[in-house]
Amino acid sequence: MSAPLQTWIDRLRSGDPRALARAISTVENRTRGWSDLLKALFPYTGHARVLGLTGAPGAGKSTLVDQLAKHYRKHDQTVGVVAVDPTSPYTGGAILGDRIRMQDHFSDPGIYIRSMATRGSLGGLARTTADVATVLDASGRDLIMIETVGVGQDEVDIVRLADITVVILVPGMGDDVQTIKAGIMEIADIFVINKSDHEGAERVEREIRAMQSLSIRSDSWTPPIVKTVASEGVGIAELAKAIADFEAYLKKENLLAQRTIHNWQERLIEMLRDAMLEKARGQVSDGNLAAYAAEVAEHKRDPYTIVEEIVAGAK
Ligand SMILES: Nc1nc2c(ncn2[C@@H]2O[C@H](COP(=O)(O)OP(=O)(O)OP(=O)(O)O)[C@@H](O)[C@H]2O)c(=O)[nH]1
Numbered sequence: 001m002s003a004p005l006q007t008w009i010d011r012l013r014s015g016d017p018r019a020l021a022r023a024i025s026t027v028e029n030r031t032r033g034w035s036d037l038l039k040a041l042f043p044y045t046g047h048a049r050v051l052g053l054t055g056a057p058g059a060g061k062s063t064l065v066d067q068l069a070k071h072y073r074k075h076d077q078t079v080g081v082v083a084v085d086p087t088s089p090y091t092g093g094a095i096l097g098d099r100i101r102m103q104d105h106f107s108d109p110g111i112y113i114r115s116m117a118t119r120g121s122l123g124g125l126a127r128t129t130a131d132v133a134t135v136l137d138a139s140g141r142d143l144i145m146i147e148t149v150g151v152g153q154d155e156v157d158i159v160r161l162a163d164i165t166v167v168i169l170v171p172g173m174g175d176d177v178q179t180i181k182a183g184i185m186e187i188a189d190i191f192v193i194n195k196s197d198h199e200g201a202e203r204v205e206r207e208i209r210a211m212q213s214l215s216i217r218s219d220s221w222t223p224p225i226v227k228t229v230a231s232e233g234v235g236i237a238e239l240a241k242a243i244a245d246f247e248a249y250l251k252k253e254n255l256l257a258q259r260t261i262h263n264w265q266e267r268l269i270e271m272l273r274d275a276m277l278e279k280a281r282g283q284v285s286d287g288n289l290a291a292y293a294a295e296v297a298e299h300k301r302d303p304y305t306i307v308e309e310i311v312a313g314a315k
């Protein structure tokens, strides 16, 4: 390893927020040296628990993350937060909110919050997020929380990489359990009904229960339902307990190792897909690709043979 890289890693490991920020940017933007950095950091990873939190826009995810961060800080755990914004990272109200909240923790180096741009994310959103979590893990954080809006496949893929997934629902707002994306409901290890100060929390709870009675998880865990009022700090201790219970269950049933292997299998496939694509793309210039496309459009050549030839050439 080069001396500057070693110094950088030493600083990052000692808790220097600037070294950490630079490492995250390098990985996020795929700046030169990003993969060497991740390779060098990998031996230091595997200690943090990764908590994924997802839910509809405005459900109170950031407020909840903020409260949980405070809770864990009281228990002397260091926290890293990655807020993945699916739309505009710079003008969104959510990010402004995150900034304001960040100042609460500003004097506390035990909390590191990072908002991630997703537009033009080079390595694929789920992969980049996982890589950023890897950097936070290597920096020695005990707990990493990843906040995403639960709207699309990307978000499902992100939270799937978490050790523990919390799905946040709210009463009313027309987002009945039925209308929430099925994929999101299935990945919940814990349900939170936030904004329980609003009318309709009981109804959401009944709907979750009804849905749960129809399906049994392969690990036979029944996701608990925790009601919170995040803006008031109500139910946070209960949520932390539900998280601890699930962790204990994973440990007792030896499921954590299985989950980790399964997650790595998914990550490896994605990494392979990226690497193979890059290799194949190295074979064809954009101009060539346009020429192939024209040939296919004119039915001069079939696309299947073209792809086979490119793949064969990429060895
Ligand atoms: N009444 C009530 N308001 C809440 C509660 N939790 C959060 N809020 C408010 O709901 C609004 C949205 O909260 P956020 O934490 O930014 O929600 P979010 O899910 O992170 O939003 P996005 O990141 O934009 O999707 C804020 O004004 C919060 O103060 C709650 O339990 N009850």
Ligand SMILES: [Mg+2]
Binding pocket: 061, 062, 063, 083, 094, 147
């Ligand atoms: Mg938010």
